[in-house]
Amino acid sequence: MSNLILRNVRPYGEAATDLLIRDGVIAETGTIADQPGIAVEDGQGAILWPGLIDAHTHLDKTTWGMGWHENNRAAVLRERIDYEREMRLELGMDPHRQSMRHAIGLAAHGATHIRSHVDIDTTHGLRLVEGVQQTREKLRGIIDIEIVAFPQSGLMVMPGTLELLDEALANGCEVLGGIDPCGIDRDPKGQLDALFALAGKHGVPIDIHLHEAGELGAFTMEMIFERVRATGMQGKFVISHAFALGMNDELRVARLVEEIAELDIGIATTGAPSATVPSARRLKAAGVRLGAGCDGIRDTWGPWGLPDMMDRARIIGMKNGVRSDHELRHMLEIVSQGGADLMRLDGYGIAPGCKADFTLLRGQTVGHAVVQPALPPLVVKAGKIIAREGHCIVDMP
Amino acid sequence: MSNLILRNVRPYGEAATDLLIRDGVIAETGTIADQPGIAVEDGQGAILWPGLIDAHTHLDKTTWGMGWHENNRAAVLRERIDYEREMRLELGMDPHRQSMRHAIGLAAHGATHIRSHVDIDTTHGLRLVEGVQQTREKLRGIIDIEIVAFPQSGLMVMPGTLELLDEALANGCEVLGGIDPCGIDRDPKGQLDALFALAGKHGVPIDIHLHEAGELGAFTMEMIFERVRATGMQGKFVISHAFALGMNDELRVARLVEEIAELDIGIATTGAPSATVPSARRLKAAGVRLGAGCDGIRDTWGPWGLPDMMDRARIIGMKNGVRSDHELRHMLEIVSQGGADLMRLDGYGIAPGCKADFTLLRGQTVGHAVVQPALPPLVVKAGKIIAREGHCIVDMP
Incomplete structure (x- = not known):
């Protein structure tokens, strides 16, 4: 100190x-x-x-410093996930080394806190979490890292993953993750019930990836709302991406945002340039906690991204059609106070x-x-x- | 040499x-x-x-180097146009000085050719064109500048503008511009007939701003197609922005792109992050000439943009959901060969x-x-x- x-x-x-x-x-x-x-x-x-806050990233996924990863596959989400799970081994991606690179890059560009989703699956077990935990120890006093135990490859479709998540939460992961209960797990009821039960057991918040767009994502959100209400998880749930909030149906989106505000659910955005994204303006007006992250940078999924939350503020601002100075300021608030609100940081x-x-x-x-x-x-x-x-x-x- | x-x-x-x-x-x-x-x-x-090519920009509009222009208006297109026309005088924006700054910035970042749309209206007359012409002379041997005589404030709604465009084309502007025949001029037939007649008189190509989205833009495109065909302007027409091509109606877009290819109409994109934009992938597959530009950078319209076509390639790539190396290469081709194709450059x-x-x-x-x-x-x-x-x-x- x-x-x-x-x-x-x-x-x-x-x-x-x-x-x-x-x-x-x-x-x-x-x-x-x-x-x-x-x-x-x-x-x-x-x-x-x-300090800037990367409230949604994957520290151990980047190929930063490993030479350019050429990639000419035309893959959809499920294929990207499977490709990455196998390529980690083939490319010799050390989760500690890679997460050090990413986290140091973020710190160098003004970040002081990170929430990193780290893959847990039956191929890698807890190996990736352990690599990021090593990084967290090494960078203590440089940047704070919070770890989300994240079933990237799916929970219901990959038996054995739930037990690994349980173990990870018993061993220092602060948040429980999740992913597309319909799109990836094909069993929204099964996945969400399992996640809420596990979070309840460990007393941890949930932060779920929801790439599901349009009506599908809206449907999943409704299932989340029911469970947040039933389990008293108000204020302890974050929806990352929330692409469904970018859909065109005005009344539908208004109603979803209203319920998100009422249940104090936080939203983490990346301003994904080619997707439908939640409107920062609209969430602010509704009083919804909104943070942001760089997500994966230069990884096996795709080539974009920098370990730089100011770059991310620009991407989100351009995507949101921001032009005025007071909205530029809002973009900077999203990558700072907004992240602190999502992560419930003390003394920020x-x-x-x-x-x-x-x-x-x-x-x-x-x-x-x-x-x-x-x-x-x-x-x-x-x-x-x-x-x-x-x-x-x-x-x- | x-x-x-x-x-x-x-x-x-x-x-x-x-x-x-x-x-x-x-x-x-x-x-x-x-x-x-x-x-x-x-x-x-x-x-x-x-050499990189900025095929759609407004060299004299930037506030670069003039101190930060604070802007907290929530303006729509028509209001931005009117605000800018008046603010140019109030802020003392010298079109020669500002276009020098913008053009030198582009050259420093790898550009060798520029197509700049320069406002012509009854407030400024040909003053802005003259400023950019001065810059063109000063930067001869550094970067080539092509000037589009551009009725930014409208043609039909601002009597006297047509005569000024006529004068500009007689005095060294190589291309005739236009803007939203419906949205801005409220008289698509009147504007388009006037533009085609004037272009025919001077034997110059046309490059029109078309912000009109969805069905409105599609309608205007159809009116353009009819006139390109009737006047033999195949290969001599560029639609800039072409936001309508980003709409969701698959069949409608397919038909528009087919006709654009058949008439050899070029498209200039900026990859506008918050708008619907033409798909680069789709235009390439159809064999449509596609170039790109930085458009206005840090001007009275908004704060974004850099005089840097590599930055623009990234914006277009992220917007188009590009992930693979061969598509990254396409992004670089758009800001180089694509611009040369639009501008019909020799020896490129x-x-x-x-x-x-x-x-x-x-x-x-x-x-x-x-x-x-x-x-x-x-x-x-x-x-x-x-x-x-x-x-x-x-x-x-």
Whole structure:
């Protein structure tokens, strides 16, 4: 837990001030005099923003640093899943090494927290979770990693997976994942009942991938709503992707959003450019917690993505047809406070009393900082400088 | 017209070779020996690609370098047009200075040709065209600029504009523009008849903005098809944006694309992230000429965009749901050969006999070069090095 004086920064783009950090906590803002034994850093008028949050990613899936993975298959979701499960072995993808690369990349670009969904299946068992857990230990004090026990290959269609999820939750995974109860598992009742029972047993929240679009996804959401209500999981459920909320049926979407708000279900978006995505504007108006993630980056599924939540804010903003400065600001809130709301982080923010987890951003205004690709001049975790100009103090392995 | 020996480059990502340029033309590839009086440049194994082409932009509209333009209006198309027309004066936007900035930015990022639509209206007359014409002269030998005489504010709703377009075409504009004959002009027959007559008078091609989506845009396209056929404008018409081609009605779109191919109408896309856009995959399969542009960047319409056709290739690729390497390559072709096809450029390419207009790109493979943001190591125009590592030999004013 470090001490630091940071001079001349603009909290949320407002007037410049100084910051005193004591024991990893923001102690004071205003004009701060030098203090014996406390290092001083010049913020040079940069924007001060709470640490960015990747609330939906897959740290161990990236091929980053392994040479370009050429891929000329025309695969649909199920095929991508099966291809990846087998290619991990063929390519020698070390889950610890790859998750280190991805997480360090995120930290270098201003992130201080990650929620990573990690595959659990009968081919790999808990090997992938263990690799990411090693990374979490190694990067303690650099970036916080929360792990979702994620049945990527399906739960009902792959017997033995439920037991592995149970074991993972007993061994340090904080959240239970899930995936397309119809599309992947072909048994929505079976999968959802099993997930809610397991989450109840371990007292953990659920964060489910829902790629199902249109009416199919809407149907699954309704099944989720029933179970959230019946089990008292209000406030403890996140729907990731939620592509069905991007469908055209105005009344249908309005009703789904209303129920999502009422049950305090969170939504994690990636702004998927080629899919129908939830409207950030609409969810904000309804008071729904909305975070965002980079999802898989440069993996066997596809070539896109960077370990950079500012890049993601731009993708989400463009997809949502954002043009105004107040909506640009909203995009930055989604990749910061929005993620903290999804993950229920304590002490998040840049007010006195908050944990000193933040990034500096370059830009004349907040809107400018969002649209202009630039490396963050400084990233601070628990009061310690962990990256400068896009370079983390820990090198990628 | 310059001479140059370029060593160790990979044409289209293939095996490394050297290149001899004589008098601004690619004379020879293979192993090239030193030659007296000809400078030698080491390509360091970079990918050699024909110069990138911004086939749809508005050079004089950007606020680049003028400080951040804060904008909190929630405006629709007509309001954005009117706001911009007035703000140009209020903000003191010099069309020459601003178009210099935008064009130099494009050249620095690997572009060698631009098609710029320049507003012509009764407020500004030909002032904006003259500003861009000045830029074209100043940047001769750095980047080629083609000018579209563009009635941004409408033709039928702004009497006097037709006469100004006539004057512009007599004074060096190479292409006649147009905009939403229904949405903006409320008189599709009137506008289209006027445009075809004027283009016929000057013997110039037409490139029309068509934001009209769904059935409205499809209707306007049909009116265009009738007139292309009647006036023999096959091969001389471009539809920019063509959002209607992104609609869901499969049969309707199939029929439109069929007619576009038959009439050899070109399409210019921006991959607009929040709109319905034409499918690049589908147009390629139909053999339709498809180019791309950055459109307006950071202007009074909105904050997005960079003067960078590689960034645009990524936006178009993500929007089109591209995942495979051969489709990544297609994205790069759209922002290069595709633009050349739209603009009917002579001597375009990197084979012996072609003009030496090209860029080097960093990447292990072509796919890698597309997805990984990086500055082009070298950009060459007519055999002369005009940019290195994102820095043009001409500074932005």
